[in-house]
Amino acid sequence: MMLLLSYIADPVKKDRLETLYTLYHRDMYITAYAILKNHHEAEDVVQSAIIKLTRNLDKISDIYCNKSRAYIVITVRNLSLDAIKLKKKTVHLTHDHLEDVTSGALDMDGLDDYILKLELGKTLATALDSLHRPYADVLTLKYYHQLSAAEISEVLGMTSGHVNVTLHRALKAIKRILEKMETETVGE
């Protein structure tokens, strides 16, 4: 009996799926609810997210870290946005879909620039998220979670081609943000 109790009490001994749910079901539900403003729809989204995460459980190396938490929240957030799109029964062709894919990506004048601008990471992340959240999400799944375009497309519910285009635009957006920041600094 004690053994059983210790098994239940110790999340480490539970299987990964159960641990994931125990740790993050509240994050998932509140994230979905904050977007959808509807309990039933939030519940549906969390269920869909769990099914999706179960398929990609091997992608979560350490359940307890912020990296996994961000991955789970991105998944839930995009499923919630998909649910809104589905509810409206319209597919918006945003400016993103129409922009030229082959436009220039992130390039800086000197190699040192990359190092010097490392300290701007948080500002750039916030600015990118404010500009267009999918840019920041795709960038994070690609460079932080090290997912392939196909894997990102599964998480975000978009095609691999769209993932590549979004990523390309995210890099361009970062460049624009940096240029704007430099202009503002010079102006001051």
Add this chain to the structure above:
Amino acid sequence: MELSNHTNTKTEHENKLKDIFLYNIAYEHAENICEETDRLIEENQGIEIPETLNKWFENFHNNFVSNQLRFSRKSQIAVLMKRVLVASVVIGLITVTATMSSDAFRVRLLNLVIETKGRFTAVSVDSDPPTMGITAVPEDWQNEQYPTYIPKGYTINDVREFGAMKVIEFMNLEGKTIVFSRSSVDAEYQLNSEGGTVEDITINGNEGILIDNQGLVIVYWHDEQFSYVVHGEEDVDTMVKVAESIRTDQ
């Protein structure tokens, strides 16, 4: 060439730095997400997670675990079956190799085949210990044919009858046998001549063949009514003499 290598290295360096730069932004975005989620949780403390969600997860999890178990068992069985199959093949190969490489095994196996055929060829050798109880042909054979010459030391050991086929076996004290058999002319004989010499012979004016197969001499001939076989481990002249001595009491 050197310039090209330098350019490649420079590009690789730049790409690595760019990756680190982007990794840093991505990392900060993940941290922002977690902070934002913390704020959301804080703001929505009053919201209860519906019990239906927990119940749904409980069912889903149970199904997931049982599916995992089923899949795991199937995998284990598949692995086990593969191992059994491989083991069977290996054992089979070892057995075949051992049989074919060991004289003792091979002779045993081939003897079995010969013995099986022997039932039909009447060339079998009876290895039972000699019994000396029979000293003359049975009375009801008085009108049949049988050898009137047998080398010294041989006595009648066995007399058998299979339908139209009559067999008399003679044996000496060393256990050597001479077997005389007679059957209808249309009976089919399979005489083992492999490894021996075969030559035509005439027995009492009837055509036949003589097989000398490593010490085992077989004499076969026929007349219009019967086929005859005499075989034994004596020399050719002795065996031919036995064959020519066949006579009928009639």
